[in-house]
Amino acid sequence: MPPTNSAEDEDTSSPQTSFSRQTSRVRDFFSVPAPVKTLFNSVPILTYPPNDLPQRALKPTRVPILYVFSTKEDAAAGRPSFNPSCLKWQAFLNIAGINHRVVSSSNHASPSGSLPFLLPASASSNASQESFKPIPSNKLIRYAKEHGAIIEESTSMRYEAYQSLLDHRIRSAWLYTLYLEPKNFSSVAYPLYVSSTSSNPLVRASISYQLRAAAEAELLKQSSIIDTDDLYSEADKAFEALSILLGDDPWFFGNEKPTLFDASIFAYTQLLLDENMEWKERKLCRALRRRENLVQHRERLLVRYFGGS
């Protein structure tokens, strides 16, 4: 019935319009009055070109930059990083064929609180704020896909199971052997992670303590006590399982090209088998060296994607 409808319409619409009238009145009261607005638009009278940046400022780049744990010289030469999570993504980007530069950095610089992260290239001189947004490691796969890499992702149950072997058993053993073995801490972790932060001995002592406490806390999350024999034997079994999985194939899961999983394995095998790391307590390294095909897998990736030994 049209008349009542229109009457209803009027009823519902008139309070709205008076309300919106009231809000616009309030907004007008707080907004800048017209004469002041014209005054604001006429200043500043003179605008000069922008100030020059200090020397430590980063100049805009054409190549994306990956921030990892590394030494200055190693980063300039593109050599593998000494941190497993950084090395995993560094190898992944190399495999995916994404051209990038490597810069050594620390956890404080990362948007997610931990390295690695990627700073995309600023394509033009007046790039918007968006292009400066750094990409944390969990968004790197999407970034690689956007830039033309062809990524095969296996989502089988076996894949998940083997990935969990890496993330828990091997990682726990790695944390223990790197941070909580005293000989290894002073010969491997201290020069790589602590000495680069500062030259002051008090600062270094404080950071060493924080690193060891963090590693211990991380291990205590998995179990209520830290049993070294248990950790090493679990890692040994994990290496055995991975070795059986690889078999005689060049890459894991019978793929023709290496995938993210190969990069994850490489992250640990490279660091455990590298002579330059100068491990003193070599139990974990020996366990890995017994699996010949994993050693060859590492060599293959090293030669193909990092230019030799």
Place this chain on the structure above:
Amino acid sequence: MASPVDQGDDLFESLQKTDEKKLEEKAKALAEKEAAYNEKAKQRLMDLIGSNSTLPVTISSIRLIGAKHTRRSFLDRLFNPILSANRDAPYTLSEALEQVGSAADRLRKFDIYHEGISMFVDRPSPTDPSSTPTDIDVYLQARERGRISLKTGTDLGNVEGSAYGELHWRNIFGGAESLNLNASAGTRTRSAYQATFDTPILSDPDKRVSVDALSSSTLKPWASHEEALKGAGLKYSWATKSGMKHQVGYTGIWRQVTGLAANASPSVRNDAGDSAKSSISHTWVADRRNHPFIPTRGYLMKTVSEIAGWGPLQGDVAFWKSELETSGAIPIPIPGIKGDSGVSLTGGLRAGMLYPLPLGFASTSQPSRINDRFQLGGPTDVRGFKIGGLGPRDGSDALGGDIFAAGSANLLIPFPRVGKDTPLRLQLFANAGRLLALKDRGGNTQKSVYNTIAQLGDSLPSMAAGFGVVYAHPVARFELNFSLPLVMRRGEETRKGLQFGVGINFL
């Protein structure tokens, strides 16, 4: 006819009735009599001292009454030089009183006694065999302040408000040593803990040594990060007779640039991390203004110099940093008004330079870090710009500069109806500043510093002008200004319109 009983009642009643006016008059008369009596007593004392001012006296003893916790050796050093036993010639009465008065002044400066140290003079009994006819005994009476005081409250610094809790332990070992523990949390300084131990040297309140330790975490939204500081320092401060204050100290600090915002620029990400600074600094202040917040006369000069990381100092950064601040005020006479019109013109000038040095015993110098560079702009600095609004910027982050100069001219006018005795003033100001980063001249630091200083004057500095209201509260100076930026560089952040500022130290 009124009966005798009625009359008696009336009389009784009239005696009981308290006449307000009469009481007031009586009280006034009593007060006047007391004042006159005090005046006469003062006059008599002055006459007495005046007529005996050249009377030769020897001070045989000085007694401090009411100082239970003060060390004997501490007081000895203060009073021994005055005792006549340690002097060759006798005093005149006025000289003696002057000497004891200055010793009492020094006692007051230690801040361990309540206000009002009173002095009495007496002649020792003539039957005392150790006294001579010219001897006088001096008695000083003081009341010690509480040893431990706990204070909580709010504090106003430059553009920041904070709440704090403070524990102050006075006179720990009897020699005016003090320990101060302070914990505060504020709008910009998320947390700060500080412990300071302070002691005067050789019983001289003008010479102090202090040891302090600090742990704080400050938000710096203009550069999208948070700076965590942990450090300790040793300082020695002294004041000259003319009122100039000096302070020399060593500080060692561990700085950490952390907690970067999501949109932090790449340059700030580059500087994130730890650095240790080990430096020696010197501060000199000469404050001759007649009011710290709305001066009408006088001048202020302050210099701060710091050398870090050079030679044996080590650390991670090495530079020579120097900052100068001057400000002056002159009263402006208005033709129609007799005497002090209350109108004053104040001007201020600030300049600073960061000169990079080689670290330790190396040969090449490192470029400066964001922690050490200067920031310019803000309601207490160059008004009309946001905090850190001037200088080199990457995106929205203020990176800071190595060389800066800023100046301002303010005209303070008392409000016409309120007058010049209130702390309220109308302000007309114009201020300008320039903040530059050191140019890279291929390793020749001296050349790059000279070139950058020359660049300060090659074009107009960024400037703003406006008017506003100033309120000088005893705690801080409050300002509400309407400002317009006139000259700026692209990227610098200006504030058109109203800007509110609170602080102690304005340009």
